[in-house]
Each structure stands twice: as C-alpha cells, then as structure tokens.
C-alpha cells in the first residue's frame with residue numbers, strides 16, 4: 001500500500017532520490033560492509049570471481065543444502081560443487097565469520113557490443129562486519145586465491161609436455177606440446193628400500209612447503225635429483241610417482257631436439273611453476289666426445305664452453321648443434337633457472353660414470369638417488385602389489401630362500417614384475433617360477449664372479465653372453481655398442497655420491 005501510494009504521489013525523480021537517501025542512511029547505521037565480485041569486470045573476466053567459486057566449492061559439498069550446482073571442467077576428472085543462484089553460505093577465516101551470496105540477475109538486452117556478453121549477470125557479494133574489514137580483507141582474499149589455485153591443480157589432470165616438434169611453435173606460440181598425464185605409478189607401488197623412499201618423499205614435501213626457507217636463504221626455489229641405475233630399476237616410474245605425489249606437471253625435455261642454448265632458455269621460460277623438468281638418459285642424449293678430445297690434447301679438466309653434440313645429430317666437429325655444457329648448467333642452476341619458481345629438475349642415467357663431473361658436483365643436483373637391483377624389501381612390495389602377499393604371509397621357506405638369493409640374482413624390478421604378471425592368476429606358480437629364476441641368476445652371477453676373479457677380465461664367454469643380453473634389453477644398445485665392454489660401476493661408488 002505504501003509503495004503504491006509513493007508511486008502515485010511522488011514523481012520518479014523524487015522517488016529515486018528518496019531511495020538513495022534511505023540507502024545511505026541504512027549503510028551509515030549498518031554494522032556490515034559489502035563487496036561485489038562480478039563475473040565480468042567491464043569487458044574482462046574477473047579472476048577473483050572464478051577463484052571464489054572454486055574456493056567455496058571446497059566447503060559447500062559438506063553443507064546440507066537443497067540445491068547445489070555441479071560442474072566438471074574439460075580435462076578434469078573431478079566434479080566441483082557450486083552455490084546455486086541467489087544462495088548464500090557462511091565461511092570463517094581467522095575466527096571471523098563472513099557471508100557469501102551468489103547473485104544472478106538477467107542482463108538487459110544489448111543493442112551493440114564488441115564482445116557478446118552472457119545473458120546472466122553473475123557475481124558474489126561478500127558481507128563482512130565493518131569492524132573486521134581491515135583485519136581480514138587482504139589476507140582473506142590472498143588465501144582464497146591460493147586455495148583456489150590448489151584446488152584447480154588437484155582437479156586438473158597432470159599434463160605431460162614434450163618439445164619433440166624440434167623448435168617449431170604451436171598455434172599459440174608455445175614450444176611445448178602437452179597430453180594428459182595419467183601414469184599410475186605412485187610411491188606406494190614403487191619397489192625400493194622403504195627408508196630411502198621415505199627420505200625422498202619427505203624431501204619432496206619439504207621442498208613444496210618451504211617457499212619461505214628458500215627466500216630466507218637466498219636460494220632459487222628449485223631442486224635437482226639425479227636418478228641413476230641399470231635399465232628397468234624404476235627411474236621413469238619414480239618421476240611419475242614424484243609428479244603424482246606433488247601434483248606437478250612434467251616437462252620431458254628431449255635434448256637432441258634442442259639446437260642452441262637460446263632455444264633451451266626459451267623452453268625453460270615457457271615452463272610453468274610447480275613442474276618437474278626431466279632430461280632422461282642424459283648420457284645418451286648428449287655425447288661428450290668433444291670433451292674427451294679436448295681434454296686429452298689440452299690437458300684441461302673441464303671446458304664449460306665445450307660443445308655437446310646431440311647424439312641424433314652425431315656432429316663431432318661441434319658445428320651442427322650448439323648446446324654447450326655451460327648452457328645446460330645455466331639451464332639448471334644459472335640465473336635463468338629461477339625465472340618461475342617451484343621447479344624440480346630430474347636427470348636420469350644408466351651410466352653415472354659417463355657424466356661430466358661438472359654436472360655431478362655438489363649443489364648442482366641436490367640428491368643423487370641410486371635405483372638398485374631388487375632387494376628383499378623391494379621384492380616384498382612387488383609381491384604385495386602383484387600377488388597380494390602381505391608381510392605376515394612372508395615367513396615360510398620360499399620367502400626365506402628368496403631373501404637369500406634376491407641380491408645375488410641382480411634382477412631388476414622390471415624383470416620381477418614381468419615374471420609375476422605372467423602368472424598372476426596362479427600365485428603358487430608365480431612364486432615357484434620367480435624363485436627358480438632368482439636361483440639360476442644367482443648361480444650364473446656366482447660363476448661369473450669366480451671366472452672374473454680367475455681371469456681378472458670381463459672377456460670370458462659367460463660375461464660376454466651376459467653383456468649381450470643386457471645390451472639387448474637396453475634401448476640404447478646401438479648407440480652405446482662400443483661402451484658395453486666397460487665395467488659396470490661399483491655399488492659402493494654410487495652410494496658414496498649420495499648426499
């Protein structure tokens with residue numbers, strides 16, 4: 001009645017002025033202040049709107065409301081909850097209570113626009129008590145942005161990037177191509193010494209959590225791991241487990257596709273933070289032939305500007321490919337390595353003894369991790385994963401014997417996995433055949449060791465046979481053909497180089 005009376009008595013201008021005055025008056029005495037966060041700010045998308053939406057999604061699912069909105073983004077394997085139109089939710093931050101309301105209104109029809117606008121106008125309104133405003137507003141919004149990024153990363157599937165296009169750019173001008181990364185390897189499935197595994201997991205968690213530590217100590221927020229060991233011991237699986245553990249993307253850098261240091265730098269600049277940058281088989285993707293030549297003539301130990309030739313290019317003169325060792329080192333720990341932050345570098349190699357000492361010196365790769373042949377603790381993990389044997393099942397004679405022979409057998413986790421997969425429907429048979437395999441390998445190794453002791457060389461028939469078998473197993477058999485004669489690095493040397 002009042003409203004119709006007002007409409008009929010007062011002209012519209014007066015009515016508008018009255019309402020404005022009333023609002024002012026109301027605000028003056030209200031103990032709340034309001035912040036509108038609209039989806040589109042002018043013509044740009046408002047990042048804060050998306051962040052608030054994601055942030056609220058984490059607390060909404062637990063609220064028992066009648067109506068919630070559900071979304072699933074492209075490339076995502078999880079569903080996010082959202083507030084329905086004109087619904088509200090209470091949130092608490094630093095013991096201060098705030099209210100969020102999701103407001104959706106119809107947009108007036110546009111006669112002309114540079115960019116078509118959505119028909120609905122959406123926004124969040126944040127209600128905070130005036131006395132709390134200065135106390136929390138800035139830190140609350142920062143917290144929301146951070147939390148939203150975290151949720152986004154968790155919801156989004158990992159991506160695996162590669163530079164295999166040889167320097168050409170994609171339609172968006174990026175040198176990296178990506179595919180969703182769905183490797184199932186985790187630290188749980190990884191067969192290795194549990195103590196070492198725990199150390200690595202703690203190291204990774206510390207790294208991801210401790211931005212302030214890196215800032216305080218003046219270090220770039222990055223970490224380097226060198227994984228080394230025979231083929232099939234889980235180096236690539238470890239990288240996948242690291243990515244899954246931290247929720248990072250992987251950049252698989254194919255060094256043979258990179259033509260110059262500046263290209264390497266550009267690639268690095270286009271990587272995002274929270275990622276693992278991987279150079280697999282570093283001894284194979286770069287050949288150090290020039291170094292040995294220079295070294296022997298000039299007698300100098302290490303020339304940082306020496307050219308590393310891509311093995312695919314095979315240019316020993318150093319003219320074709322111009323990635324230098326210093327370029328690679330700059331990539332990992334020079335000034336360029338800290339554009340962007342929170343990055344992990346992982347190099348893998350089957351032959352640590354072939355790597356340049358400059359790559360190995362302390363501080364360059366923070367942790368050297370030896371991926372060894374199967375030990376009994378790692379065998380137990382594989383038996384659990386593949387056949388469902390638990391620790392308590394592992395006491396009888398078969399397992400005792402396995403414990404004795406497994407180290408002598410020098411068998412890789414990959415070979416054990418193969419043997420177990422083959423007979424996974426028949427646990428007894430799987431165990432029998434595995435034990436048989438372990439025994440025969442242990443016996444062969446013992447015989448070889450004796451022969452080696454007697455002849456003092458590796459050129460006895462049995463060893464040649466074994467070398468050939470290993471070379472065939474290795475995908476780099478041809479590239480490294482001449483080097484296969486070299487003695488394998490002693491375990492003790494490997495262990496000494498660990499941090």
Ligand SMILES: Nc1ncnc2c1ncn2[C@@H]1O[C@H](COP(=O)(O)OP(=O)(O)OP(=O)(O)O)[C@@H](O)[C@H]1O
Nearest residue numbers: 189190191230231232233234235236237413414417
């Ligand atoms: N430590 C391990 N734990 C669990 N599975 C493993 C392990 N090592 C190897 N495997 C199995 O063997 C397969 C090959 O392993 P992976 O590719 O990780 O070896 P690698 O050390 O990277 O070998 P390469 O030196 O030839 O690259 C994996 O798919 C996995 O199933």
Ligand SMILES: [Mg+2]
Nearest residue numbers: 235236237280
């Ligand atoms: Mg590998």
